[in-house]
Amino acid sequence: MQPREATSDLASSGGARGGQMALDAAQASPAPAIAATARILSRLKDLPGPLLPVLHAVQHELGCIPASAVQTIAEALNLSRAEVHGVITFYPHFRSEPPASHKLEVCRAESCQAMGGERLADHARAALGCDFHAHSADGNFSLEPVYCLGLCAQSPAVMLDGRPVARVTPEKLDRLLARALEGTS
Numbered sequence: 001m002q003p004r005e006a007t008s009d010l011a012s013s014g015g016a017r018g019g020q021m022a023l024d025a026a027q028a029s030p031a032p033a034i035a036a037t038a039r040i041l042s043r044l045k046d047l048p049g050p051l052l053p054v055l056h057a058v059q060h061e062l063g064c065i066p067a068s069a070v071q072t073i074a075e076a077l078n079l080s081r082a083e084v085h086g087v088i089t090f091y092p093h094f095r096s097e098p099p100a101s102h103k104l105e106v107c108r109a110e111s112c113q114a115m116g117g118e119r120l121a122d123h124a125r126a127a128l129g130c131d132f133h134a135h136s137a138d139g140n141f142s143l144e145p146v147y148c149l150g151l152c153a154q155s156p157a158v159m160l161d162g163r164p165v166a167r168v169t170p171e172k173l174d175r176l177l178a179r180a181l182e183g184t185s
Helices: 020-027 030-046 051-061 067-075 081-090 109-130 168-183
Strands: 102-107 141-146 158-160 164-166
Touching: 020 030, 030 051, 030 067, 030 158, 051 067, 051 081, 067 081, 102 168, 109 141, 109 168
Parallel strands: 102 141
Antiparallel strands: 102 158, 158 164
């Protein structure tokens, strides 16, 4: 049997050496993500149930919750990295990687499917070269399913960068994507 190199895992407890000492060390970190996370923690750590407010604030400031921030959050709040990671992965709002430049959401509800939504979803996947819950290879678009945009009478519908669009055909979707890349959407 060969000896294995020791590695850290998500189950290890950052809380064993956490609290204020961990927060002080993080505030002095030369890594911008860790320093920003420490600033947020020093402001929010004393709230009752601070984990969700901290995660929202970190993502708001950094655009995502990077792995380096997970360790800092766990230590400062006396939680394990697995606990913090579990909350991040449980809620679809949180992301561990920076977002794409544009977000395309394709309605997957019954009304849109009955009006050609499946063909539109297939076209969106092909046009972006990715499946749902992923980014296009160039990083310009993320593709997400959404279950009803409230445009059932005008199906199929999509939302591009927070703007709902009704009666979308594959050709109309191509024009929307091109305009988004031009910055005129």
